[in-house]
Structures are given as C-alpha cells and as structure tokens.
Amino acid sequence: MAGKVYLETFGCQMNELDSELVTGQLRALGYRFTPDAHQADVVLYNTCSVREHAEQKVWSRLGELAIRKATDPGLVVGVLGCMAEREGGALMKRMPVVDLMVGPAELDKLPALLDNALRTRASLLADGRVLGEAGEGGVRRLTSAGQVALAGSSSRRSSTLAAAGDQLEMLDLSRAVSPDDHSGSAYVRITRGCNKFCTYCVVPHTRGAEVHRPPEHIIDECKRLADAGVVEVTLLGQTVNHYRFEHGAQVSVGGVVQPQKGRVYKRTDEHTDAYAGQNVTTFAGLLRRIHEEVPGILRLRFVTSYPRSFGNDVLEVIRASPRVCRYLHVPAQSGSDRLLSMMNRGYSVGEYLEFLDRARAFLHEPELGRPLTVAGDIIVGFPSETEADHEATKALLLRTRYKNCFIFKYSSRPGTVAHEKLADDVPEDVKRRRNGELLEVQNLVSAEVSAEYLGREVTAFVQGVSRREQKKTKRAESLAKAVAVNGAGIGAVALTISASGRGDVRARAAEVAGDGADACSVHGAHTEADAGVSAGPVQMSARTDGDLIVLFDAHAGDAAGMIGQIVRVRIESTTALALHGAMAGQG
Ligand code: SAH
Ligand code: SF4
Ligand code: F3S
Numbered sequence: 001m002a003g004k005v006y007l008e009t010f011g012c013q014m015n016e017l018d019s020e021l022v023t024g025q026l027r028a029l030g031y032r033f034t035p036d037a038h039q040a041d042v043v044l045y046n047t048c049s050v051r052e053h054a055e056q057k058v059w060s061r062l063g064e065l066a067i068r069k070a071t072d073p074g075l076v077v078g079v080l081g082c083m084a085e086r087e088g089g090a091l092m093k094r095m096p097v098v099d100l101m102v103g104p105a106e107l108d109k110l111p112a113l114l115d116n117a118l119r120t121r122a123s124l125l126a127d128g129r130v131l132g133e134a135g136e137g138g139v140r141r142l143t144s145a146g147q148v149a150l151a152g153s154s155s156r157r158s159s160t161l162a163a164a165g166d167q168l169e170m171l172d173l174s175r176a177v178s179p180d181d182h183s184g185s186a187y188v189r190i191t192r193g194c195n196k197f198c199t200y201c202v203v204p205h206t207r208g209a210e211v212h213r214p215p216e217h218i219i220d221e222c223k224r225l226a227d228a229g230v231v232e233v234t235l236l237g238q239t240v241n242h243y244r245f246e247h248g249a250q251v252s253v254g255g256v257v258q259p260q261k262g263r264v265y266k267r268t269d270e271h272t273d274a275y276a277g278q279n280v281t282t283f284a285g286l287l288r289r290i291h292e293e294v295p296g297i298l299r300l301r302f303v304t305s306y307p308r309s310f311g312n313d314v315l316e317v318i319r320a321s322p323r324v325c326r327y328l329h330v331p332a333q334s335g336s337d338r339l340l341s342m343m344n345r346g347y348s349v350g351e352y353l354e355f356l357d358r359a360r361a362f363l364h365e366p367e368l369g370r371p372l373t374v375a376g377d378i379i380v381g382f383p384s385e386t387e388a389d390h391e392a393t394k395a396l397l398l399r400t401r402y403k404n405c406f407i408f409k410y411s412s413r414p415g416t417v418a419h420e421k422l423a424d425d426v427p428e429d430v431k432r433r434r435n436g437e438l439l440e441v442q443n444l445v446s447a448e449v450s451a452e453y454l455g456r457e458v459t460a461f462v463q464g465v466s467r468r469e470q471k472k473t474k475r476a477e478s479l480a481k482a483v484a485v486n487g488a489g490i491g492a493v494a495l496t497i498s499a500s501g502r503g504d505v506r507a508r509a510a511e512v513a514g515d516g517a518d519a520c521s522v523h524g525a526h527t528e529a530d531a532g533v534s535a536g537p538v539q540m541s542a543r544t545d546g547d548l549i550v551l552f553d554a555h556a557g558d559a560a561g562m563i564g565q566i567v568r569v570r571i572e573s574t575t576a577l578a579l580h581g582a583m584a585g586q587g
Contacts, residue, residue: 003041003076003118005031010057011048013236013303014104014207015081017187019046022080022110024176029111042076042114047083049202051411055083059095066097074125076100076117080107082206086415105208108167166211166258168192173217173256177228184564185461186230188221189213190286191237195262196306198333199344199417200379200410203238210238210262212245215281217257219293226296231566232461233290233297239306241314243283284313291321298566298587299461299545301325307332307345307352315362325545326363326370330355331377331406335396336389339382342422349392353399366452373449373546376405380438381431383410383422390434397441403449403548405442409435443576450548450574457570458579459587460542460550462562469539542567549578 005026009019022044023033034040043065048054058079069075078100079091085103092098099117102110172189194203195210222233237243242262251258281289290300300321305328318324334340337348347355356374363372378393397405409431412424426434465473537553540562544550552569554562566587573580 003031004034004039005042005044006034006037006040007044007046008037008061009046010054011046011050011082013187013234014189014238015046015048017189017236018081018104018107020187021171021175022046022107025108025111025171025174026114028176041074042078042118044078044080047079047081049082049086049206049413051408052413053411055087058083062095062097066095069097074121076114076121078102078110078114078117080104080110082202085206086202104206105168108171166253169213169217169256169259172213172221175221175224177224177230179228182225182228182230182564183463184230185232185234185463186225187234187236188218188225189236190218190240190243190283190302191262192259193262194238196239196346197344197417199342199422200382200413202413202416205415207238210242211259212243212262213259214250214257215245215286215289218286219290222290222294222297226294229564231297231564232299232301233294235286235290235300235302237302238304240302241283241305241310243281243286245281245286246277247279247281282311282313284311284317287314287321287324288317291317291323295323298323299325301327301545301547303329305330307355308347310355310359312358312362315359319362325547326372327375327546328359328372329375329377330359332396332400333377333379334382334385334389335393336385339385339389342384342418343379343382344417349396353396356400369456371452371546373403373544373548374400375547376400376402378405378407378438379410380407380434381410381426383412383418383425385410385426385434390437394438394441397438397445401445401449402442403546404446405438407435407438407442446576447574450576450579453544453548453571453579454574455571457568457584458544458548458550458581459566460544460552460569461566462540462542462564464541464563465559466539466541466551542569544579551578551580552583554583 007019007023009015027033031042037043045058045061047058062077062079065075065077069077076099077097079098080102081104083091084101085105088101092101099121100113102113191210191212193208193210194201197204218235225233244263245260249260251260287300287302290297300323307330310330318326332349332352333343333345335349337350340348359374360372363370365371378397380390380393409428410424410426412419536556538556538559539551540554540559542550542552550569550571552567568584568587569579569581570584571579571581
C-alpha cells in the first residue's frame with residue numbers, strides 16, 4: 001500500500017544519509033515523494049536530539065500536524081531518528097498525532113511499519129474502529145490507536161550483533177545508486193554509533209555502540225557511487241580516525257560480513273599507527289585503499305575527526321594522496337583544560353594544539369596550492385564555565401585558526417552524565433553574550449584565512465545556485481504568479497532550468513549558507529526543477545577541497561550542467577564567509 005511521502009531531515013550528515021537510504025528503500029516499494037507536506041499522505045521527520053532547539057523544531061511541526069489531522073484523519077505521521085530513540089513512548093503519549101516511531105538502529109523496518117500504519121489507517125477510516133494488529137515481532141504497542149514505536153534497541157546493541165546479523169548493514173548495502181539521482185557528491189558511512197561518552201552528548205545513547213563497517217563494503221559502495229558519476233565522497237563517522245577492522249576476527253552471517261564492535265581505547269600518546277596490527281584495516285589503510293581502488297572519486301573527505309589518537313599514518317596517507325582533501329573537521333569543544341576534563345574529552349588544550357601543529361607540519365603547503373584547512377566545534381556555557389574559561393576558549397580560537405567554527409550554546413540533554421550530575425548554571429544571557437564574543441573572534445580569523453586566497457586560483461566543486469540566487473528566483477516566481485493572477489500577460493518570468501535528478505542540490509545549498517548542524521532539508525524534491533535560475537548571469541555556489549565556500553557567476557545556460565562538476569575559479573575578493581571570483585575553466 002503506497003502513498004505520497006514528505007520526508008524532512010534535521011540534524012547531522014548521518015541523518016542526511018539515513019534519509020537518503022530510507023528514500024531509496026521506499027521508492028523501490030512504489031512510494032512517491034513530494035516536497036510539499038500538504039500534498040503528502042505520509043509525513044516523516046528524521047529527527048535530531050543533540051540540542052533542545054533541534055527537538056523543539058520537531059515538536060512545533062508535530063503540533064501543526066495535529067491540527068491538520070483533525071480534518072485529515074488519513075494522514076500518517078512518523079518520527080524517525082535520534083528523537084524517536086531518545087523520547088520513545090513518551091513522545092507518542094504527548095503527541096498522539098504520531099503513528100509510528102523508528103530509532104536510527106531500526107530504520108530497515110520502516111517499510112513494514114509504514115505499510116502497517118497505512119493499512120491500519122485505511123481500516124480505521126473504513127469502519128470508524130480504533131484498532132490495529134501488532135506488526136513485526138518485537139514491536140512495542142503503546143496505545144490502542146495503532147501506534148507503534150521501535151526504539152531502544154540501538155543502545156549498546158552490538159553484543160548480540162554478530163549473532164543476529166546486522167540489518168542496518170543490509171540497509172547500507174541495499175543503497176540504490178543511479179546516475180540520474182545524485183548531486184555529484186555523496187556520503188558513505190564507515191562507522192556507526194559512538195563509544196566516547198562525552199558527558200554532554202546524546203549520540204552514544206541514540207546511535208548506540210560504535211561499530212565499524214567492513215572495508216570491502218565501504219569500498220564497493222564508493223565504486224558503485226563513482227560508476228554512477230559521483231565525484232565527491234565524504235566518509236562519515238563520529239570519530240572516523242578510530243576506524244579499525246580486524247580481518248582475523250571477521251564474522252559472516254548469511255554470507256554477509258558483519259560490522260565489528262569498536263574498541264574502547266585508553267588515553268595514551270599515540271602519534272603513530274596505534275590502531276594498526278596484523279591483518280587489520282586502520283583508517284589510514286581504508287583511506288589509502290579507497291584512494292587507490294576508486295580513482296573516479298576526485299575528492300575524498302571525512303568527518304568527524306577526534307583530536308585524540310590521530311596517527312601520523314593517516315597524515316602520511318593524506319599527504320601522499322592527491323585526491324584526499326586536506327581538510328579536517330576536528331572539534332576542540334573548549335579552550336579550558338578544566339572543562340575538557342569535565343566533558344570527558346580525554347585531551348588537554350596543549351595536546352589538541354600539538355595535534356593541529358603536527359597536522360599542519362604534514363599537510364599545510366599553501367605555496368604548492370595545497371593548504372590544510374581546519375574546522376572546529378565549540379560548546380559555550382558548559383556547566384560552571386567561568387570568564388577565565390571563556391577567555392581561554394577565545395585564545396584557543398586565535399591559535400587554531402579554523403576556517404570556520406560551529407559555536408553551540410550548551411544544551412542540557414536528559415540521560416547524559418552532565419544533565420544528571422552538573423547544574424546548567426551559566427545563565428542564558430551569559431551564554432548568548434559569550435557566544436557572540438566567540439563568533440566575533442572566529443569571524444576575524446575566518447576573514448584572515450579567506451584573505452590568504454586572494455589572487456589565487458582554486459578548484460571548486462559546484463553544489464548549486466547560491467542562496468542569494470535562490471532568493472532572487474523565489475521573488476521572481478512570486479512576481480510571475482502575481483502577474484499571472486492579475487492577467488497582465490507579460491512581466492517578470494523566472495526561467496527554470498531543470499537539472500534532472502539533482503534533488504539534493506537545494507538541500508546542500510542551504511547547508512552552504514551555513515545553517516550548521518541544526519539545519520534541516522527536504523528530501524524527495526527530485527520531481528521538481530532543482531536549479532531555478534533567472535536569465536542573465538547566475539551566482540553559483542561551490543566548495544574548495546578545503547571546504548571553503550566559493551561564489552562565482554555563470555551563464556544561465558551553463559548553470560545546470562555545472563552542478564556536480566569541478567571548476568577552476570580565480571579569487572577576486574574575500575569575506576569571512578566566502579571567496580568570490582570568476583570562473584577560469586573546468587577542473
Ligand atoms: N562526534 C563529533 C561530534 C558530534 S555532535 C565529535 O566528537 O567531534 C556535533 C557537535 O554538537 C559536537 O561537536 C558539539 O560541539 C555539539 N554538541 C553535542 N552535544 C551538545 C550539547 N548537549 N549542547 C551543545 N552542543 C552540543
Ligand atoms: Fe558525542 Fe563525544 Fe561521541 Fe562526538 S565523540 S558523538 S561529542 S560522545
Ligand atoms: Fe546526528 Fe543529531 Fe543524532 S547530530 S547523531 S541526528 S542527535
């Protein structure tokens with residue numbers, strides 16, 4: 001029983017990828033997608049719990065749906081992802097509008113649950129009864145109105161992983177890759193879950209224990225993507241540099257090699273290949289293999305790196321591999337040793353800076369046109385943060401010279417150690433003020449980093465039209481509508497170029513403009529025109545291999561064909577946020 005689906009994604013790249021996999025899975029079953037929630041029979045939110053703000057957005061969306069459902073009882077509403085895992089049945093009790101909930105570790109079961117929910121709705125509507133049969137084994141029935149929730153099983157689930165067979169691995173393996181259905185860029189998961197338990201963070205609770213995917217699966221996926229025309233791949237994991245797969249301990253279930261549990265490492269001074277061993281694929285080995293075996297990937301990057309145990313072996317592979325981007329996203333979180341220790345990060349400010357110096361010594365070669373760029377994350381207003389701690393973080397930002405830094409106000413998350421043990425005692429106005437001050441410092445640094453590119457030529461991967469251009473198009477479209485309504489006949493007409501199958505472009509473009517980790521995007525816009533541009537020059541948005549935003553003008557006729565390609569741009573002016581230039585040729 002198929003319906004029209006609207007899927008909206010909140011949170012991190014891991015969620016973006018999950019949404020893509022879910023979309024492929026449902027499409028294969030005959031579901032169609034719509035970018036307009038009002039047109040949908042099924043509304044799905046793939047949610048994030050990392051900060052309260054991210055959850056509030058979903059609560060307010062659900063509130064709106066509750067109003068709609070009063071007059072549209074056939075509507076099916078699903079909450080997927082980290083919030084489904086964290087909130088469990090409580091969310092359904094508070095929001096009876098929700099028909100199904102599926103945590104990140106159960107996404108493979110979504111089709112069965114959705115089918116069940118649609119059938120239940122249909123029978124409810126047919127005879128006005130309130131009922132529904134329990135679906136799959138293990139489904140917990142929470143109310144008598146046919147609501148189902150699958151959650152809870154991601155928590156530390158790896159102990160039974162090998163025996164049961166990892167169904168999530170099957171979801172990744174079944175990824176549909178089609179030449180018409182990508183934006184030239186793709187995420188590939190290498191690690192799921194997290195074992196670090198930073199005291200403020202929900203991720204180990206929502207995504208479960210750390211597991212590492214078999215290298216063969218990762219490499220095959222990269223090959224399939226490259227064969228379909230993808231040129232940029234970003235490897236995903238919470239702490240990618242801790243990737244490790246022990247071939248001697250490999251287990252297969254039903255002929256499928258299973259992911260392996262991550263180790264919990266002691267705090268040691270590991271500058272070299274601490275993760276190596278006989279018959280082991282380390283992160284360095286994985287990067288080297290992908291680079292060698294999949295030459296069609298012209299840009300290979302990875303997020304997120306952990307500042308601890310980042311071996312020289314990885315830095316050496318990056319240096320020796322021209323298609324691996326010299327870009328690190330390696331969050332420091334704070335410039336205060338006292339707070340880093342309370343956060344359970346396992347490194348000091350000195351050790352963090354030592355790592356950055358080491359990485360720059362290996363990889364920062366601006367004179368050869370190969371600079372290393374670094375991005376960071378900072379949490380401001382962690383419990384007990386003093387002015388002195390805050391000043392230390394400011395000083396850190398001056399030292400780290402990030403090209404950009406996401407600065408998050410601390411949000412106390414139920415279930416975390418910090419929530420249970422530490423008072424959220426930095427007042428909101430102080431958090432806000434400190435946040436502003438850190439942004440100011442970072443802006444100065446970002447402007448200086450950008451200015452180093454003035455007069456240089458960079459290669460840039462074109463993601464889509466710029467946000468400014470999108471706004472212009474929207475304005476032109478509403479004007480055209482108004483003209484049509486008024487019957488004036490002639491007026492401003494938005495020329496729309498259809499870059500078929502580049503449905504992610506708009507979502508990525510929103511990210512380009514710096515929406516950060518709380519950004520959301522709408523999946524399944526593939527049937528719509530994806531690169532709306534007006535006649536005349538069109539401002540395009542691209543990224544350097546160091547992940548700096550590049551804005552340049554293209555002819556309207558060339559714009560759509562350029563998306564997903566690598567071009568050369570000469571930089572003519574810079575700001576803290578972006579490099580502006582003119583196209584100098586194809587990459
Ligand atoms: N695994 C990555 C981070 C994943 S979460 C790492 O360890 O670097 C993304 C970012 O969200 C974190 O780097 C942190 O800066 C921020 N974050 C996580 N929990 C938070 C909380 N409770 N309040 C505010 N920011 C938080
Ligand atoms: Fe969260 Fe820490 Fe794991 Fe990153 S490393 S996901 S911040 S627990
Ligand atoms: Fe990602 Fe948010 Fe979950 S950051 S892992 S979607 S809590």
